[in-house]
Structure formats: C-alpha cells, structure tokens
Amino acid sequence: MVWYKSWLDTRWRFLIPLGILVVNIWGLILEYPHVAGVLRTVQVQPDALTVSGALGRAILESVAAERTYRGYIWYQWFRNNLSQLGTLFAILLGSGSLLSGSTGTGTMFTLSLPASRTSWLAARAAVGLGESIALAVIPSVAIVVLSPLVGERYAMTDAVVQALCLFVVGAAFFSLAFLLSTMFNDTWRPMLIAGGIAIVVSVCESQFALNGPFRVMSAATYFAAGSLPWIGLLLSATAAAALLYGAARNVARHDF
C-alpha cells in the first residue's frame, strides 16, 4: 500500500514525460534522412569558424558527431534532448514529498497509518528512481526498435549503457529535489531551486568546457572511446545516496 500511494502520487509526472520523450525520439529518428542530406553538403573548417568559445565548440562538435547515424542519435538525443529533459523530469519526480503539507495530500492521514516515516520515504524514493530509470531506458530502447524505419541500426548495448549513465547522474538531481522537498512544504520551491542549480551547473560546464555532470550524463567518453566515465558515475551515485540520506534524516526529525 505504501508503494501504491507513491505510484499514485507520481504516476502523471512519470507517464506524461514518458509520452513526451517517446514522441520526441520518434520525431528525431524520422527527421534523420533530412538532416543527413543537409549535413552531406556542409563542410566546416575549424580555422574558418568565426564563432569562438562555447558556441564554436558546440557547432564543431555537432557537425563532427552528426556525420553518422550513431553520432546523430548521441548528439541530438543523449547529449541534448534526453540530458535536458531527463534532468527536468528527474527534478519533477523528486519534488513534492509524500509528506508535504498541501491540502488534499492527506499528510495527517498518511502519518496516522501504521507505517514508519522511513518506509514512506523509501517507497517514494524507490518508485521515483524506478520511474527515472524507465524514463531514461524506455525511449532509448525505442531507438533500437525505430531505427529500421529510416534504414539504420542502433546497438542495444549503446542505448542501454548511455541511458544508464543518464539515469545515474539524473538520480543526483532527483535526490537534490527530494532533499529540498523535505525542507519546504510546497512543490514549487524544491523544483525551482533544483532546476536553478541544474541550469547554473550546465552553463558553467558549457562556458568553461568542464568535465561536469552533464558530460557524464551524455556518456561522451563512451560515445567517443567506448570507456565509461566511472569517476563521474561514482561521484553522482555517492551524491545521490548522501542527498537521500539527508532527506531521510530531515523527515525523521520533522514535526508535522
């Protein structure tokens, strides 16, 4: 029943993003023949590029990557769309604690039931993380299924490995929103603060060419050299675990 309640609380925040992501990847794949046609006619010489800095790097990286179908999918889906939307959706899933005090959430009713706060919180975290992993994996696996529609193939291993990298880093953002939800009684502040932090990290990473969470999330090293960003993944998993522990501590001490 604790799990069922967690599912009820988050189901629309899971199903709607899942629909958005599946439609998104569908469109991206169907668009590929057109993009490939355009890219065949484009030649970009790094020396001739008048735009420098982060934008210049992005243009070069994009054109270089998208010359192959694998590169196109990685760049458009794993590096851009799924990284950005995945982060947003992870924050959305992590926000609005089970124990938040807004009307209609039945906080007092929940707390009167014979289940510990820890079990409510653990179920909510597990369901949210389960939904996060589904949001990363299901649309990515759809790539493998849909690619033959445009006469291409995408390796299942690549799809799953890249989706899991995205999930692990996404879990840190989920956990951040989760922790913030145990500090504020509404849904909006945790969402806005976690979203703000994600934007700042993303901008810093892009401006200063840092090897930050979004680079780990896109599994750039796996795409380029087949090696996983183990340190980044480990740090993200540790951060997620620490944030969840903090949330559990907050809820255990909280007076309702």
Place this chain on the structure above:
Amino acid sequence: MAEAPVIETTHLRKAYDGVEALRGLTFAVPAGSICGFLGRNGAGKTTTIKVLLGMARRTGGTARVFGLAADDPHDSVRIRQRTGFVSEDKDLYDVMTVEQIIRFTAGFYPRWRKDLASQYLRTFELPAERHVRELSRGMRTRLALLLAFSRGAELLVLDEPTSGLDPAATEEVLQAVVSHVATEGVTVFLSSHHLPDIDQVADHIVIIDRGRAVVTGGLEDLRDAYRRIQLVFDAEAPQPTLRAPGIVATERRGRVLTVLCRSGLEQVLAELRALDAASVEVMPVTLKEIFLESVNGEN
C-alpha cells in the same frame, strides 16, 4: 488492581521554535472511557494529539499510549496499529474514490473490519464511486469516521470531529461515536472546544489551558464536586475574605454574592453562613461553568 490508562502523559512539554505549546501537561485516559479533551483554540489540544501519534516530538516529559513510548519510531507504529484517528481537517487523499481509500486503508490493518466498513458505508450514505475531493465537509467527516472505526482499533483519537458541521450532522457524528463505543468497547479521546459535544458523550474530562491540564477527572465526579453557592443579602453584598480551601471563584454583584467551590462544601458553607445572608442556595454547575471558571481562573 485498576486497569492501566490507555493514554498517559507526565509533565509533557513541546516547543516550536522556542514557543512552548505544551508546558508540563499531565493527564491519563482510563481504558474504556470517552474522554473529552477540552481547551480553547491554541490551548495545545492538536499538539498533544500529534505527540501521542508520533507526528511531533516531545521536548520534555513523557507520553505513553498503551504503555508504549509515543516518541519511539517502532512503538509509534505499534500505537498506530491499534488507533483510529480523525484529523481536524479531515485531510484525506483527494485523488482517490471513497471505495479506493477504504481498500487502501484496509491494506494497513490485519484486523480491518470489513463488516463495519460496509455497514458504515450504508449508514453514512457514502457514494463509493465518488472522488474524495467531491465530497462535502459532512461526507468527508463521515468517511474519516468510517476509516477510523473499521480499523479494529482499541483507541479512537478524534480531533474536533464536528468542526464545521451543521447541528444535524454534528448530532449524527456524536451518535455514531457513542453507538460505536457501545458495540465495540473502545476508548475514545475526543478533542473539542465545543462544550455541548463533550457534555453529551464524554464520561471523563481533561481541560487544558496554555499547555497545562487544569482539570481532569470523571465528568460525574466533577459535577458532584463543583457547586455554585448563591448568597442574597438585604443590603449590598459584603466583600468577604474567604479562607476555605475549596473555593475556586467569587463574584459580587449588588446584593448577590456567588461562590464557586470544587471541594469541602460543608466547610465553605459554614464560612459563608457566618456572613449572615438573607438566603443561601447551593446549585449544581454545568460543564460550561467548570470549563470557563478553570480557564479564566488560570488566566
């Protein structure tokens, strides 16, 4: 040997950000009683309930339910397994239908009384398919009572169950509580600032004011103990200095002197008769008078 109290607090304290909501609250609720927990708004009634059900942590003293420590996380779960609760807001899950929330709640209680749930669903005329958010306040209260009654609980904690209800709905709720107690033999801890509700159903009273219990005991015992003595004089009533220990309050108005006492009636009467009044009348007091005098006396 007397049965152990179901609820027992000793010098219970609770502070929120340095503001004390409970300041050494001590009371006990006997098993099988309907205990009226009375107090003005902000007296600390809801805070007490939250501490008893593990929703808020005490800052001092002790709080035990069924002999279990209310602030121990494991004991708290065991307390809630044996307790039905109706919150003041009747804040249930708006997204569920009546039928869904009944099934959901049943899942937590091995001793769930399916027969009672069906019975109250019919008696309270609750629409099983309707969403909780679509229910009127009265219906929400009835649903909350159904969910509390059907848990197979030994203790019912009802926090202002009649707040916001019209007189007919209030009567229906109180009757439901009384008949449930009569058939199931549970203990009820009924918090309210609505005196007629308590007067109608309670057999035990705890009056709380500013976080302290100012009166506790059986309602009949209290009614027997408290007496109002009215003295009428031929001229202006004197301003006496009364020394009898049972005197709670005195009021002088024109030729009339009124004295409220809580014990030692004979001693009080002896002292009052010495004032040579034209008439001396001893009258019983209502719960309302006991409440107002206790609360005003404290202030």
